[in-house]
Amino acid sequence: MANCRMLLPPVRNRNLRRPHNRMPAPCKAQWPAACPSSDCCWRSRWCFPTSQPTEVPSTAGASSSRQPTTVLRCPPSERVGWLSLWPGDQQSRGIRTGGAGYGKRFGADIAGATSANMFGTFLVASLTHQDPRVLCEEAPQFQGVGKVRRDAVGDRAE
Amino acid sequence: MVSYSDLLGPLAGEALANTYYPEGARGVGSTFTRYAYDLGWKFAGNLLRQYWPQINRGLRLLPEPQPTKASGG
Numbered sequence: 583m584a585n586c587r588m589l590l591p592p593v594r595n596r597n598l599r600r601p602h603n604r605m606p607a608p609c610k611a612q613w614p615a616a617c618p619s620s621d622c623c624w625r626s627r628w629c630f631p632t633s634q635p636t637e638v639p640s641t642a643g644a645s646s647s648r649q650p651t652t653v654l655r656c657p658p659s660e661r662v663g664w665l666s667l668w669p670g671d672q673q674s675r676g677i678r679t680g681g682a683g684y685g686k687r688f689g690a691d692i693a694g695a696t697s698a699n700m701f702g703t704f705l706v707a708s709l710t711h712q713d714p715r716v717l718c719e720e721a722p723q724f725q726g727v728g729k730v731r732r733d734a735v736g737d738r739a740e
Numbered sequence: 741m742v743s744y745s746d747l748l749g750p751l752a753g754e755a756l757a758n759t760y761y762p763e764g765a766r767g768v769g770s771t772f773t774r775y776a777y778d779l780g781w782k783f784a785g786n787l788l789r790q791y792w793p794q795i796n797r798g799l800r801l802l803p804e805p806q807p808t809k810a811s812g813g
Contacts, residue, residue: 690757690760690761694753694754694757694774695753697752697753697756698749698750698752698753698754698778700749700753701745701748701749701750701752701753701756702745702746702748702749702750702753703749705749705752706744706745706748706752707745707749710744710745712741712743712744712745
């Protein structure tokens, strides 16, 4: 798993245990550029860590030891499950967040529902002869649902 | 009777969605992922429709419709 390597100001270890100090830090790349790695993801312009930041020992020498490198782990979409529905994860897939991204996703959903409706209730149903008229002819016992069935049963009972 | 239209319709729709989705959301895997989401939502919706009377009765969300009294007798 690749990490988002960020240079953060030095913090004391006890501060890392405080929840308010676990806020995500910006990645090196400027938003909305591509993420530094495939496992790195944008969440509302911020890098989203899975666990608490962990300090790694600096290997560049004594000069940079005063500025430790903090590794924030960003979850890939496969690991966060339902969190992949977040707009931030859509950002990593090429869909922007914000009002424009919301509009695009809304339009894409509407278009998908419309095309699925066209295929499902018209084209495929016509090709396979499964439209409701054929079903009614082939299965005359089918009396519909809801009010139609209640009326039919009520008529029979009476 | 297998409802091919209900199964193939969303799949064709999601395949068509590759034409207007961004580059990162295209491909066979993304198509079948969206298709699985569609089937899942449809499954959940059918469950809710099927068991709504029991759910309504258990949670007492809405007053149950009173049976109509037979006229005459």
